[in-house]
């Protein structure tokens with residue numbers, strides 16, 4: 001946990017440094033110049049540009065200097081992202097679920113690192129959904145955003161809808177030559193009852209992969225897939241296998257959430273990570 005907290009702190013510094021960049025707009029390619037010239041209404045508020053009341057302006061990325069869109073001057077002010085110096089600025093960090101364990105662990109290991117830890121509740125029933133520590137806001141239950149569907153189903157839906165294209169983080173981490181990487185493979189947390197099991201040099205027999213939680217055994221196909229993953233990623237111990245599973249779950253979840261975020265911004269003009 002200490003390494004996790006230190007890593008998050010480094011990430012925060014890295015992101016703040018990127019966001020503090022303020023590059024001027026670079027010269028527009030001809031097609032973007034034409035697009036800007038012929039745009040008559042703000043793409044953000046849909047209002048027509050008028051003299052001094054709604055002035056036509058170019059909106060660009062402060063980090064790269066590239067053109068984003070043609071907007072009115074009022075929207076441009078609001079579209080600029082929050083600066084690292086702002087007290088309202090935060091970096092969202094989403095957990096898959098398990099509110100209690102995650103929050104207790106992080107707060108316990110962060111003692112003394114932060115003077116105050118504001119708790120975040122939702123607006124409907126004031127249920128505790130996360131907390132903020134320094135500039136990082138930990139949102140502890142992503143299922144509230146993703147309609148409580150299982151990660152297996154969410155990954156499957158994404159894969160069936162758009163193939164491997166949306167799996168940016170998974171492909172960046174594992175490459176895109178292994179078709180089995182775009183689905184979860186079986187792992188039983190219930191089986192890992194003590195630290196010694198992490199040293200086991202092979203997968204447990206199929207019968208040991210029984211889930212008391214779901215009252216089900218793994219299928220022949222699931223077990224075969226687990227064996228293939230073990231061999232393909234050169235696992236030597238159950239610890240290697242557990243780490244492989246965790247790494248894949250994390251990047252798959254990041255892809256699912258990233259896609260959900262893009263969808264929400266496109267459809268509702270709302271960013272779930274900054275609501």
Ligand SMILES: [Zn+2]
Pocket residue numbers: 042043044045046047071072073074075076
């Ligand atoms: Zn506007």
